[in-house]
Amino acid sequence: MRLEGKVAIVTGAGQGIGKTYARRFLDEGARVAIVDIDAGRGESAAAELADSGEVAFVQADISAEESTENCVRQVVERFGQVDVLLNNAGIYYDMDYGDQSYEYLRQVFDINCYGAWLMSKAATPHLVERGGGSIINVSSTGAYLYVKNSPTEFSGISSYAYPWSKWGVVGLTKMSAGELGRWGIRVNCIAPGVTVSEATRKQVPEDRIAAITAMSALKRTLTPEDLTGTAVFFASEDSALVTGQMLCVDAGVVMPG
Template sequence: MKLEGRRAIVTGGGRGIGRAYVERLLAEGASVAILDLDIDNAEKTATELSDRGTVIAIKTDVADEDSVGAAVEEVAERLGGIDIVVNNAALFGDWKPEDDTFPYLKRMMDVNLLSVWLVTRAAAPHLVKSPYGRVINQSSGTAYNYTYNGPTDEFTGLRSFSYSWTKWGVNGLTKYSAAQLGNWGVTVNAIAPGPTHTEAFSKSVDPAHAQRLVEAQPIKGAIQPEDLAGAVVFFASDDARFITGQILVISGGRHMPA
């Protein structure tokens, strides 16, 4: 097992991609804390996975500074420290792409981007003390989708592109965090998944469009949460100790950024 004895945080780990990360980290020997606003689901997940290793659930609003600070300190106390942070939580399953209002854009930014900074900042004092400090951020292939597919006959105002550019912001934050924390041996990388078939994805994308997305991939097939989990283990392991500030796109070749 590559992560024996290491202590990990996974935000939004109660379901979907986050749960797949939790399962794989446990399989590799890590203890895992699920930080999730939906505490009922997080506790259910923790109970279901309890026979695989140490897993706890803590109610956390990742967009709230006080909530994040309290949760991270609780993790450090209960697990004896923090070695790995996976910033997975985001607004997606209930994302409203047609809502271009400024308040909604701010909410998307708070949850999808600023939360990554809040959790990393809170965990950093523990990570720099660890010989295995790792941060893995969840970006998205949508950060590279620059084509506008909406109506063009009448201009109705600038779209917010809220989900896409908050994920592009995650890419930038990953690099800046890596530049600083690398001085203490902490690596910071990101995973940018393509269309991944989760419950949230099925709520946001109609089946016909989902099939078109699959067909647009050079490597055909529906990406599953488990297809992303190996990358988390790699970035968290000693195999990646000299890899930092990188964005790994897992999209079947749909996105190939330079």
């Protein structure tokens, strides 16, 4: 029960890895607000996890400022406080990798990058009021790697929307950790490797997942459960003096110096 007494917001917890973080946080004694843009996903996740502890679904679009403010207000009305914000929501399952337009690049940044900032902006006054807290951002090891089968003929610059937006999350982590530390707020970042979620089954061919597993030091394929220990570490007092850090959880593929 390492999160007993804490209230955690987990964005994008309607399915996949976010739902798994929410379940683990409940198991560790936290009360949890599941936030998702998709009401169907969010409501069924909250119903599924209701036996594990006190959980509520709040619908919000993390890329819309007013929605993020309403969301945090509803969480505080329901639970009375916020201690942990896990910025997990991102466009991944619904990502259209074929769309290389500027307009789509901006949409992806609005969700994957600026969404984490908007949620942080809405939650920080409440964390300050609590005398501190933990913000956990979610990047991707995809941010560290250039992976694309570029054509040999030049056909125009790509948008790099997904990995670039996830690299932006690392920048947000550093900057906000530096600024918010004086109020006892820690900001860290998890960069998962390819993890077998609904989204990955849709987006990544099986042979590619097998190739990444073969490349990994530990020869292990990640499941969402494999990421939750790191989230609990960052959310709990076990990491009381850890801030501004980015941790790759990928069975040993990307090893930043």
